[in-house]
Amino acid sequence: MRPEQAGLPRGSDVIVIGGGFHGTSSAFHLARAGAKVTLLEAEYCARHASGVNAGGVRTLGRHHAEIPLARASLDLWHRLPELIGDDGSFVCSGQLQIAETPQELDKLRRRVAELNALGFTHEVIVDAQQVREIAPRLAHHVVGGIWVDDDGHAVPYRAVTAFRHAAQRLGAQFHEATPARTIERVGNQWRVSTPLGVFSAPWLVNAAGAWSGDFAAQAGDAVPMKPGGLMLMITQRVPHFVDPVLGAAGRPLSFKQFANGTVLIGGGLRCGADIVRRHGEVDFLKLSSSAQTVTDLFPHLAGINVVRAWAGVEAFMPDEIPVIGLSRHAPQLVHAFGFSAHGFELGPIGGKIVSELVLEGRSTLPIAPFAVDRFASVAVH
Ligand SMILES: Cc1cc2nc3c(=O)[nH]c(=O)nc-3n(C[C@H](O)[C@H](O)[C@H](O)COP(=O)(O)OP(=O)(O)OC[C@H]3O[C@@H](n4cnc5c(N)ncnc54)[C@H](O)[C@@H]3O)c2cc1C
Incomplete structure (x- = not known):
């Protein structure tokens, strides 16, 4: 037909x-x-x-080859109302990648120096004091990080x-x-x-x-190309405590708080995917280690309830x-x-x-x- x-x-x-x-x-x-x-x-x-x-609308931490595309895309994110007549729910919150040890911070410094040498200046090193100004509730062992102030997030x-x-x-x-x-x-x-x-x-x-x-x-x-699963979880609502999206240099983490108080936790948490039945398969053991990362970084969240977890299917290249x-x-x-x-x-x-x-x-x-x-x-x- x-x-x-x-x-x-x-x-x-x-x-x-x-x-x-x-x-x-x-x-x-x-x-x-x-x-x-x-x-x-x-x-x-x-x-x-x-x-x-x-x-996550993140240009921070990109492969060098992706940076020109990611920055051009970010420019469009900022101009969505004029492009598509809708802001696409984009919020310019900034993104912060934290270092928990001096060694991690040195690695981040080397990355930013390399990017600067290539002419990319969007990633900026911040010290422990600046990190606390950006995210006051972060654990005190955090020694610094990379900050991109025009990154953000949107509701997919x-x-x-x-x-x-x-x-x-x-x-x-x-x-x-x-x-x-x-x-x-x-x-x-x-x-x-x-x-x-x-x-x-x-x-x-x-x-x-x-x-x-x-x-x-x-x-x-x-x-x-290999299909694979990626997981996320979301918590109960808690009083507002952080604006930017957070990642960590030394462990998988992507973390943000929505306006309604819930906290989204992820960061490259891989799991299985059934490509024929078309779904990802949540691995609760891995999710619990990710929850531990969050309470290490935000001790005041100890005891918070996870209310939902899910897995999506993504295409991974070597x-x-x-x-x-x-x-x-x-x-x-x-x-x-x-x-x-x-x-x-x-x-x-x-x-x-x-x-x-x-x-x-x-x-x-x-x-x-x-x-x-x-x-x-x-x-x-
Ligand atoms: C849990 C999770 C968290 C992530 N977090 C982030 C993040 O914070 N920031 C970020 O930048 N990226 C993130 N990603 C990655 C991002 O979501 C993907 O890279 C991106 O959405 C891929 O888009 P796509 O259009 O290529 O694929 P998809 O969204 O998978 O779209 C492909 C579409 O093709 C359709 N399709 C498949 N086969 C056929 C067929 N035979 N005929 C017709 N249609 C077909 C599918 O049904 C699907 O709708 C995350 C991914 C996951 C899973």
């Missing part, structure tokens, strides 16, 4: 597979540039990593939905509960088969998150930076996946890069490090 027989619109310029942040942002930027876009989402938009993450589902609505206002067609099954290049068109029939368009965007590897392989661009770029083997195909636990912040710029690749064949940002064929010599299982 063809989509138009099912009462669906036909004939797009671009099909986007995946309604996470990167697919939704791609649909927005493409539609904004005048392209006719059809987005196919297997379940519902923001169902997976993009809707269940910690909402709200941010992605704001992009989706903006894309739809510009004419992008979103089809939820419409999993792409196979992709095939026939003549100058991509043909994407779904339970609703075959969608076709000259351009295809692979933004299927932890499921992208299959489409990359179908296009001849097999990559060693070098922990994403794949963003044109296919090396198939024409008119763009990949955007493998964000390895830090792709939420990159959402606004990720879609812009995809739209530049589709419409101009190149990006204004340096994306060579994210090439899909950088693993050419690595065996793919």
Whole structure:
């Protein structure tokens, strides 16, 4: 059956597979540039990593290659009202990475010196006194840290939905509960088969998150991407005690307090993922060690109740930076996946890069490090 027989619109310029942040942002930027876009989402938009993450809008601590993209994305986060007509729930709270020992602080100092030498000045070393001014309830053993004052956080589902609505206002067609099954290049068109029939368009965007590897392989661009789970937990409400998002140099931690008083605890807490049944698997033992970190750093939280925990499914690359770029083997195909636990912040710029690749064949940002064929010599299982 063809989509138009099912009462669906036909004939797009671009099909986007995946309604996470990167697919939704791609649909927005493409539609904004005048392209006719059809987005196919297997379940519902923001169902997976993009809707269940910690909402950290963090340029702090990024891989060198990601910094230009992360900073360009942060600029868009700050300008969301003019870009999409909605602030996407972004709050500019700053982000702080703390050091608990002099050795950790030395390591952070070396990092900031390296960044400065590369011309990046957004990460700033703060001493113990400044840390306490930023987060007065932090334990006194904290010796300093790195501070980025224009980082922040957002509510993931709200941010992605704001992009989706903006894309739809510009004419992008979103089809939820419409999993792409196979992709095939026939003549100058991509043909994407779904339970609703075959969608076709000259351009295809692979933004299927932890499921992208299959489409990359179908296009001849097999990559060693591994799906995995990541966990978060949230506490009961407590009186306000901290504004910025906190991370730690020496142990996994991402920590913030919402306006309603609840505290979100995460920070790269890996767990299993069942990619076929499409869910992450919460590991309560690991969560308890993370809870310990929080009470070490904020002793006044001892005894606080965790009220909810969950796990999302993410696409991890061996070098922990994403794949963003044109296919090396198939024409008119763009990949955007493998964000390895830090792709939420990159959402606004990720879609812009995809739209530049589709419409101009190149990006204004340096994306060579994210090439899909950088693993050419690595065996793919
Ligand atoms: C618990 C957790 C905490 C995190 N915290 C942060 C953070 O604080 N800051 C940060 O920057 N990043 C964070 N991340 C990472 C971030 O959430 C992801 O990198 C980002 O959301 C990836 O977006 P995406 O669009 O590539 O993938 P996804 O959000 O996974 O979207 C892919 C979509 O494709 C759909 N799909 C799959 N297969 C098909 C198919 N066959 N047909 C159609 N659609 C399909 C899926 O249903 C899904 O909706 C976190 C992730 C997790 C899981």
